[in-house]
Amino acid sequence: MSKNLIISLHPDLRNHALCLLHDLVPIGWVRLLCHAWAKEQWGNSAGNAQYHFILKKYESTSLYCTLHHEGGIPE
Numbered sequence: 001m002s003k004n005l006i007i008s009l010h011p012d013l014r015n016h017a018l019c020l021l022h023d024l025v026p027i028g029w030v031r032l033l034c035h036a037w038a039k040e041q042w043g044n045s046a047g048n049a050q051y052h053f054i055l056k057k058y059e060s061t062s063l064y065c066t067l068h069h070e071g072g073i074p075e
Contacts, residue, residue: 007049008050009056013037013055020034021067027060041053
């Protein structure tokens, strides 16, 4: 039986995305800016065996939860 393994977002890219969200950059722009940043760091690679380098749509929930727990989302 084969399993689809979940490969995590690279921690540096995740931190970059969180910094952008802390600066109140809209999520659509965050995706574009993260894509450009990742391309500078790792070229056109989508990832490696440990991490992926493209911010997926579903990860916005995780990022916003992290910000909420840090107290960084204004109410």
